[in-house]
Amino acid sequence: MNRLAGPLLFFSLLCVNSGLAQVTYSIPEEMPKGSSVGNIAQDLGLDIKRLISGRARIYTRSSDEYVELNRERGVLLVKDRIDREALCTETLLCAFHFQIILENPMEFYSVTVEITDINDNAPTFEKNEIAFKISESTITGAKFVLERAEDLDVGSNGIQNYELKPKDNFALKMHHNADGNKNVEMVLQKPLDREKREDISLVLTAVDGGQPQMSGTMMIVITVLDANDNAPVFTQHAYKATVTENSPKGTVVATVTASDVDHGSNGKITYSITNTLGNVRKMFEVNKETGDVSVIGNIDFEKSRHYEVNLRASDDGGLTDSCKLIIDVRDINDNKPEINIMSKSNVISENADVSTVVTMINIEDLDSGENGKVNCFTSENVPFSLKTTSDSFYSLVTDSELDRERASEYNITITCSDEGVPSLSSSVTLTLQISDVNDNPPVFERSSYEASIVENNTPGLSIFTVKARDADWNQNARVSYILEDSPVNGVPVSSYVSVSADSGVIHAVRSFDYEQIKDFHFRVKAQDGGSPPLSSNVTVKVLIQDQNDNPPQVLYPVQTGGSVVYEMVPRSADVGYLVTKVVAVDVDSGQNAWLSYKLQRATDRALFEVGLQNGEIRTIRQVSDKDPVKQILTVIVEDNGQPSRSATVTVTVGVADSFPEALSEMSDFAQDKEYDDNLTFYLVLALAVVSFLFITCVVVIISVKIYRWRQSRVLYHSNLPVIPYYPPRYSDTLGTGTLQHVYNYEVCRTTDSRKSDCKFGRAGSQNVLIMDPSSTGTMQRLQSEKSILDEPDSPVEVRLF
Secondary structure (H helix, E strand, O other): OOOOOOOOOOOOOOOOOOOOOEEEEEEEOOOOOOOEEEOHHHHHOOOHHHHHHOOOEEEOOOOOOOEEEEOOOOEEEEOOOOOHHHHOOOOOOEEEEEEEEEOOOOEEEEEEEEEEOOOOOOOEOOOOEEEEEEEOOOOOOOEEEEOOOEOOOOHHHOEEEEEEEOOOOEEEEEEEOOOOOEEEEEEEOOOOOOOOOOEEEEEEEEEEOOOOOOEEEEEEEEEEEOOOOOOOEEOOOEEEEEEEOOOOOOOEEEEOOEEOOOOHHHHOEEEEEOOOOOOHHHHEEEOOOOOEEEEOOOOOOOOOOEEEEEEEEEEOOOOEEEEEEEEEEEOOOOOOOEEEEEEEOOEEEOOOOOOOEEEEEEEEOOOOHHHHOEEEEEOOOOOEEEEEEEOOEEEEEEOOOOOOOOOOEEEEEEEEEEOOOOOOEEEEEEEEEEEOOOOOOOEEOOOEEEEEEEOOOOOOOEEEEOOEEOOOOHHHHOEEEEEOOOEEOOEEHHHOEEEOOOOOEEEEOOOOOOOOOOEEEEEEEEEEOOOOOOEEEEEEEEEEEOOOOOOOEEEEOOOOOOOOOEEEEOOOOOOOOEEEEOEEEOOOOHHHHOEEEEEEEEOOOOOEEEOOOOOEEEEOOOOOOOOOOEEEEEEEEEEOOOOOOEEEEEEEEEEOOOHHHHHHHHHHHHHHHHHHHHHHHHHHHHHHHHHHHHHHHHHHHHHHHHHHHHHHHHHHHOOOOOOOOOOOOHHHHOOOOOOOOOEEEEEEOOOOOOOOOOOEOEOOOOOOEOOOOOOOOOHHHHHHOHHHHOOOOOEEEEEEO
16 A cells, blocks of 8 residues: 555444444555544534634543544644554554543543554564584484564565575475464475585575565575484474463473474484564573473563464474464552543532532553443542443543532542452542632732832832732632722822732832922722722822932022132130031931031131031131231031932131221232142243253263264374364363363252242353243242342252363
8 A cells, every 4th residue: 555645544433321422434554644533523523713712622541642633624644753663563453442521511532443454574584594414414304493484564464475596406385374374384395405506595585465565585505414304303293381470480381292203413302492573582482401491580460462473393414393382361459540631621610500510530440351340430529429421431520419518629539449369459549629608808918008219210119018818719819909099299109109900019119309299198909800809998008218319508608709708807806716607407307407517628727626516717826926817728528328329518717806907918928829729830841841951962062972982092003194173162171171161050949839930041240141930020020039038948950071
């Protein structure tokens, strides 16, 4: 059959007690995935809408699912590769079963899919080569049993014929067994002559009947011996034995016996198992000397109920005989009933009708006979009972009215026991919840809530959580939280906060400012998901906590850029004299607004002090005539927040007995300060220029020295007369080559930071170049200050001789 052709499909509908139906399909193996198996909706007489609304699905006891249900089309499709040889190893008829489950109301239909064989396996031999040792005295007609080939296909696709080539000495003979298999024997037709031919090679070919035809080959190597002319003979052609499942390894099942009338090595018999199909060699072994057949594997009645062991007796001359050992497996009660949940409901309403189907289960016991008969029952004191719908299928239904207020949940234990001795049982516990009608409103955990949040918060910050509980169940107890609309300071409360509908978490929508709003309140409604919904309300009050986000502000003295406020202190002021008071405020509250005053800098720190709490500036000693007229105080104002913030204020105090005197001194001081600033700038500029000139002179002198030295070397090595050269005023040097003039480079500065000057290039003639640091004075003014600049301890000189 062509594996790509459409499946051969047939079905039958059989009525059963439950009023349901059974459908049977037949498809070939190895169909491509997605191939159609059959129109299950049409064959069952169901509407497509029924399949969809009933959430039709496939239920099978095995873990392998070879077909799948397309509810939208109502057809069964091939889901996975179907290999008949893997699915059914020992049976000619291969099929698998499953159920179609529908819900609302619950129904099920049984479906059987038969798998037909295709020729997808070639015959194979267990060995590529076998050897025989045959005596030349072997008479014509002697038989030699050959190993059969294995073909996993069945029917006409299985092995149909064997061929042996060449046919000079041997012919092939086949025996048909009752089980459909063929025993292959090689028959000697022409006597062997070792002196003519010692080794003979034959090819045995097994051919199946499929289309296209497939075959397998095995090489037969024959070694011709002398004198052994009698083959072993079994006492019986077929032996029968019985073994109990789970028998321990080493248990002897049966003993086969063969005899050989030859003597010596030609009469020594060796026993062996020749099975090539199935797992016989994994389950049994034969003692090659005694013929005892014993168990070596795990005998399981549920996997295989009988075994057929093919035995061979061989002598040293290569002659053989064969027999068959049929072993029946005796079942014992070693499997508990299996409870499979086909469909179940986890929740049922308390107003459900009596006889409502809650769960459908399937019971399976792999044992046979009485060991496989199962009885099921439920636990006591539950309003449920089991009803049998068909063989091995049960329905759990309600047998009385339900009341959630009496019991909101049931744990139902289903126990199934077989009739074996001893009896085995298994149980499963089902948990069923009873749903309620919506008859309870949500209730908040508190009658009112109060929360706090620090100002300058991040928008979206979680403030608080309100929680309400509903005594109902499921959707009726699902609480949603709603912010009731109300004004706060003339704007909707939704611009201040929001509430999570699911969790009740209240979030800040904006950043709050304590200086603008200190508290507000609103209402939250909790509403359940019932129909109709029930609700309740609660009041929430939010308090804004202050944060140290504002520095202190100085109210007095007023700091302006255009003018300076002076405070007067007479020279006759006593200790503790109140000069002025620094007044500051902080718009924060609490400890964030507690201010402290400290004196940061002062012209004379030993003269004034500042009150830590009140900001009063007072004298701490008697004022003297030596105290400068102008006193500058810098006061820092700090709050008590974490971290603290601060502000500074500068207070100018005049120490004088009269206001005109203080004003005059203040004016001169300002001018001197301007003059000092300009003088400092020009002093730095002069230092830079002098440094540059000094470095330039050093470089020039070194360059001249090097040049003269090179010229003297040139004249010394030449033949020209040397004319001595004397620089101008050489005679003044008294012939020593040393200048008598002294060149002075002076940089002068004073210890008084208010007065400084520079003098450059003063030679022996004492010529002085004076620069005006303010660029606005006259030469006469600078010469009047020369006495200060020419003091002995003032200049710092750098002299170059």
